[in-house]
Amino acid sequence: MNLIFDFGNSFTKYFFVQNNMVVERGSFISRNFDQNILGINSKGNIDKLIYSSVIDDKGEKLSDIFKNSKIISLKDENLKLPFSTQYKDETLGEDRVALVSAGLNLYPDKDLLIIDIGTCITYDLVSSNKEYIGGSISPGFNLRYSSLHDYTSNLPKLDVMPIESIIGESTEEHIHAGVFNGVIGEINYNITRHKNDLPDLETIISGGGANFLLNKIKNVIFADQDFLAHGLNHILQINS
Numbered sequence: 001m002n003l004i005f006d007f008g009n010s011f012t013k014y015f016f017v018q019n020n021m022v023v024e025r026g027s028f029i030s031r032n033f034d035q036n037i038l039g040i041n042s043k044g045n046i047d048k049l050i051y052s053s054v055i056d057d058k059g060e061k062l063s064d065i066f067k068n069s070k071i072i073s074l075k076d077e078n079l080k081l082p083f084s085t086q087y088k089d090e091t092l093g094e095d096r097v098a099l100v101s102a103g104l105n106l107y108p109d110k111d112l113l114i115i116d117i118g119t120c121i122t123y124d125l126v127s128s129n130k131e132y133i134g135g136s137i138s139p140g141f142n143l144r145y146s147s148l149h150d151y152t153s154n155l156p157k158l159d160v161m162p163i164e165s166i167i168g169e170s171t172e173e174h175i176h177a178g179v180f181n182g183v184i185g186e187i188n189y190n191i192t193r194h195k196n197d198l199p200d201l202e203t204i205i206s207g208g209g210a211n212f213l214l215n216k217i218k219n220v221i222f223a224d225q226d227f228l229a230h231g232l233n234h235i236l237q238i239n240s
Helices: 030-041 059-065 094-106 141-150 171-197 227-238
Strands: 002-007 011-018 021-029 048-053 070-073 112-117 120-126 131-139 202-206
Touching: 002 030, 002 227, 011 030, 011 227, 021 030, 030 059, 048 059, 048 094, 048 227, 059 070, 094 112, 094 120, 094 202, 094 227, 112 171, 120 171, 131 141, 141 171, 202 227
Parallel strands: 002 048, 048 070, 112 202
Antiparallel strands: 002 011, 011 021, 112 120, 120 131
């Protein structure tokens, strides 16, 4: 059985995979790693483990706990990936490597725009010949709400709330309308611009914030809850 970890800014997700199928999944608050990891280790024999992390590297701790498992890190310079990249920085973020790999595994031979909605909204473009073209990053829902509160004197801190109208009748509704419709407008703009260059482009929307956009963005694929796990498991298979 394989074990997959996705260490995010707020939450850590884990997936048990057998015969390329997710047989169990769960999550915990990322800062509570030590309180949760031993319980996960006791769930069964783990042959191989792969992890991605946008926070501090957990490789040493994982090695201490999963002593009999082969552990693969996305930080490994010799890691084989299912796509090529001309990325100018040292590395592409591990979460985005996993998302691109998931898209290519589930929708091969297609031009893909993968949009992930979490703490940040990330956009990743990959061609049908499996070349990573590039992407962009913008603030997610909660960051937008928080910034309006943190950098003004009187605006309240609100939780995400979808709103149908593009205008509000109170301060709270003004904020919801601005944030929610701002995200929709940004995503639609990105899709339109990329489709001008790649008319056959398929768009995949994933991440914890994707549920807020169901039926709001047209002609896109909403990924299931195991989307990122498919990508990491795909990388695990390539490197086994």
